[in-house]
Amino acid sequence: MFISKNAETSIKHQLLVSPEMPELPELEVIANRLAERLTGCEIQNVEVHDHIVIHGKTAGEFEEGSIGETFHSFRPDGKFIIMEMDEHDLVVNPMLTGRFRLLDKHRTPTKTDMFSIRTEKGTLWYYDRKRMGRAYLVLKGDYSDVAGFSGRGPSALDPSLTLEIFKERIRRHRGQIKNVLRNQRFVKGIGNAYADEILLYAGILPFRRRSTLSDEETVKLYKAMRTVLSRVLEIISHRDLNEFGTEKRDFLMVHNRGGGMCPLCGGRVSEITANRFKTNYCQTCQK
Numbered sequence: 679m680f681i682s683k684n685a686e687t688s689i690k691h692q693l694l695v696s697p698e699m700p701e702l703p704e705l706e707v708i709a710n711r712l713a714e715r716l717t718g719c720e721i722q723n724v725e726v727h728d729h730i731v732i733h734g735k736t737a738g739e740f741e742e743g744s745i746g747e748t749f750h751s752f753r754p755d756g757k758f759i760i761m762e763m764d765e766h767d768l769v770v771n772p773m774l775t776g777r778f779r780l781l782d783k784h785r786t787p788t789k790t791d792m793f794s795i796r797t798e799k800g801t802l803w804y805y806d807r808k809r810m811g812r813a814y815l816v817l818k819g820d821y822s823d824v825a826g827f828s829g830r831g832p833s834a835l836d837p838s839l840t841l842e843i844f845k846e847r848i849r850r851h852r853g854q855i856k857n858v859l860r861n862q863r864f865v866k867g868i869g870n871a872y873a874d875e876i877l878l879y880a881g882i883l884p885f886r887r888r889s890t891l892s893d894e895e896t897v898k899l900y901k902a903m904r905t906v907l908s909r910v911l912e913i914i915s916h917r918d919l920n921e922f923g924t925e926k927r928d929f930l931m932v933h934n935r936g937g938g939m940c941p942l943c944g945g946r947v948s949e950i951t952a953n954r955f956k957t958n959y960c961q962t963c964q965k
């Protein structure tokens with residue numbers, strides 16, 4: 679069969695796209711989908727299929743602690759999802775490849791299924807190809823055992839994070855601006871992909887030192903952070919949970935678009951990989 683050169687490149691490109699962490703917009707939508715379906719549902723059964731993702735408890739404690747409780751709310755918190763129940767909260771950090779799926783009928787677990795939670799409105803499956811995610815069953819509101827939870831800044835979309843507070847917070851952080859944006863202690867919810875998107879929109883090169891940013895650039899950065907994250911949230915807000923994945927970020931402007939065309943100037947998107955993290959930027963639009 680004849681495959682055109684372009685089609686071939688595009689197939690190869692799709693295969694090479696490595697999994698990336700869900701960030702604030704994705705976690706917000708995941709929490710909304712779970713809430714729509716499971717709020718008010720009693721947990722009939724919990725089964726741990728692979729204990730490697732369960733932290734702070736044995737698989738048995740994890741199961742017994744949640745069976746019989748009712749789901750009250752689902753909310754994103756930075757890169758975590760918090761599921762509030764009666765006495766306990768279930769906190770999940772999906773890391774790179776942790777994903778959720780809601781199925782009407784129970785089925786046999788596959789080898790990527792880590793745990794499943796059965797309710798009268800279907801079963802919630804948490805699956806994780808790389809088994810890197812972390813799940814904690816904690817006493818209500820006690821997140822002291824959750825790794826990387828305490829000491830984080832406000833959410834990047836928190837309405838109380840005003841420009842003044844943003845400016846005040848950013849002064850405390852040094853180093854390259856992309857790393858500052860990704861630092862959850864500065865603001866929470868931004869990872870590798872949206873940091874690139876925000877910096878393109880702000881017109882700032884990712885390698886610039888935070889200390890070299892002018893006051894005007896800091897304002898641009900704040901506005902870009904809000905605009906990019908809200909826009910992504912709007913685009914993905916109606917997506918179905920089972921069709922969800924960071925691999926389906928077909929709306930990105932610059933991230934994962936190395937060699938492609940910058941949507942702002944029509945120039946070529948540059949790419950650099952360091953510590954397994956890919957950074958994409960536009961040499962024309964970003965200074």
Ligand SMILES: [Zn+2]
Pocket residue numbers: 940941942943944945960961962963964
């Ligand atoms: Zn450009």
